[in-house]
Amino acid sequence: MCDLQAKLIAWLDRELSSDEAADLDRHVKGCQECRGRLETYKKVSETFDVYCDAVMAGKTRRRVSRWVPVLATAVVAGVVMFLSFPPRHVEPPLVLFPTLAATSVKVPLPHAAEAAPRKRIRRRHAVPPIQEQAVKWQPTETAVQIAIPADAMFPPGAMPTGMNFIAELSIAPDGSVQQVRLRQ
Amino acid sequence: MSGDSVPLALPLLRLAAGSSEVTTLYRELRKPLLRYLVCLGLSRDEAQDVVQDAFLSLQRHLASDGRQENIRGWLFRVAHNQARNRQTSYHRRFHESLDGEMDFLAHDETPEQKLLEKEKFRRLAAAIRLLAESERECLLLRAGGLRYREIGEVLGMAVSTVGDTVERAIKKLAEKCNV
Numbered sequence: 001m002c003d004l005q006a007k008l009i010a011w012l013d014r015e016l017s018s019d020e021a022a023d024l025d026r027h028v029k030g031c032q033e034c035r036g037r038l039e040t041y042k043k044v045s046e047t048f049d050v051y052c053d054a055v056m057a058g059k060t061r062r063r064v065s066r067w068v069p070v071l072a073t074a075v076v077a078g079v080v081m082f083l084s085f086p087p088r089h090v091e092p093p094l095v096l097f098p099t100l101a102a103t104s105v106k107v108p109l110p111h112a113a114e115a116a117p118r119k120r121i122r123r124r125h126a127v128p129p130i131q132e133q134a135v136k137w138q139p140t141e142t143a144v145q146i147a148i149p150a151d152a153m154f155p156p157g158a159m160p161t162g163m164n165f166i167a168e169l170s171i172a173p174d175g176s177v178q179q180v181r182l183r184q
Numbered sequence: 185m186s187g188d189s190v191p192l193a194l195p196l197l198r199l200a201a202g203s204s205e206v207t208t209l210y211r212e213l214r215k216p217l218l219r220y221l222v223c224l225g226l227s228r229d230e231a232q233d234v235v236q237d238a239f240l241s242l243q244r245h246l247a248s249d250g251r252q253e254n255i256r257g258w259l260f261r262v263a264h265n266q267a268r269n270r271q272t273s274y275h276r277r278f279h280e281s282l283d284g285e286m287d288f289l290a291h292d293e294t295p296e297q298k299l300l301e302k303e304k305f306r307r308l309a310a311a312i313r314l315l316a317e318s319e320r321e322c323l324l325l326r327a328g329g330l331r332y333r334e335i336g337e338v339l340g341m342a343v344s345t346v347g348d349t350v351e352r353a354i355k356k357l358a359e360k361c362n363v
Contacts, residue, residue: 009351015332044358049327051308056222 002031008038012045206246210239213259216328220260221267223324230270238263257334260325264338304361311360319353326350 004027010016011024028034163184170179214235221231241262242255251258293301312320318339325335332346341349 006351009354010332010347013326013332013350015347040358041354044354044361045327047304047308047361048312048323048357051305051312052219052223052324052327054305056219056228 002027002034004031005034005037008034009041012038012041206239206242209242209255209259213256217259217263220324220328221263224264224267224321226267226270231267234263234266234270237266254334254337257330257337260328260330260334261338264321307361308357311357314360315353315356319349319356322346322349323353323357 004024007016007020007024008028011021011028014021016024028038166183168179168181168183169177172178217235217238218228218231221234222228226234238259242259245258246252312323315323318341321339322335325338330338332343332350335341335346335350336343339346
């Protein structure tokens with residue numbers, strides 16, 4: 001066994017001083033055993049290098065392949081859910097905005113009044129029956145019906161005190177008033 | 185030397201934080217650092233995080249007028265220490281089967297040649313598992329293109345010890361793999 005064999009790998013890695021490297025260079029040219037070992041060390045280094053690349057490539061590929069089935073399953077499940085339960089089209093409620101005159105008048109809401117629990121309140125003064133008529137009135141075919149006190153529609157003295165009318169307004173789809181009908 | 189295949193710009197003189205030289209360094213060292221960390225046993229995502237952290241540390245190091253000698257060794261040392269802190273299972277290293285990954289190595293070869301290549305890598309993997317930890321790390325850093333002096337700085341070893349360790353490891357692999 002050559003004495004210089006211990007320095008072969010350092011020589012391969014260019015870690016020797018220039019003098020040592022020159023000595024080893026001369027020796028390797030004339031020593032078949034050292035040349036053979038040098039070749040083996042080179043092959044081992046190269047194989048190790050390729051092996052490291054394989055480890056890195058493998059981890060990258062495994063990372064992708066692990067997520068592909070999960071994502072595919074999620075997408076398929078989403079499509080099935082979408083096809084099974086299609087979104088329902090809900091018509092928005094028709095909102096009609098009252099005119100300025102109508103907003104100044106208090107109108108009882110028949111359904112709200114029925115739904116809310118009644119409270120027993122003792123009043124010293126009797127409540128005028130003006131609102132009772134509006135509560136009993138049920139809409140037929142018109143879209144909006146508003147009760148307006150007669151005092152707000154006629155000059156003072158033209159109508160007896162306490163008399164009211166009910167105005168039935170038919171509202172067109174564009175929001176304009178189609179028809180106005182007064183009744184007592 | 186396998187490290188010669190990875191050209192690295194050295195020496196890096198008077199680096200400034202945020203300079204284009206740091207960007208060049210990132211381009212040159214990102215892949216060797218990633219490979220080293222992945223081979224140590226980190227996942228690809230963990231390795232990416234560690235490399236990012238290492239370069240952020242380099243920015244801070246340069247901003248605070250830190251040492252500029254052997255930046256490559258410095259980066260590998262920072263990444264190595266962070267990898268050590270992150271590893272949950274040390275035994276994950278080199279223990280995963282590479283059967284599937286071997287296919288990409290030899291696309292143009294015959295089935296017999298592929299089989300021989302696979303067998304060679306299987307023997308190598310088994311031999312690497314039998315190496316001591318320091319031997320494995322020395323070989324990985326050497327494959328990353330580091331000089332013995334830089335490997336010594338990363339692992340806290342004398343240069344002569346690194347030389348002895350590399351030699352011992354290569355001889356063990358050569359004996360067991362019969363390449």
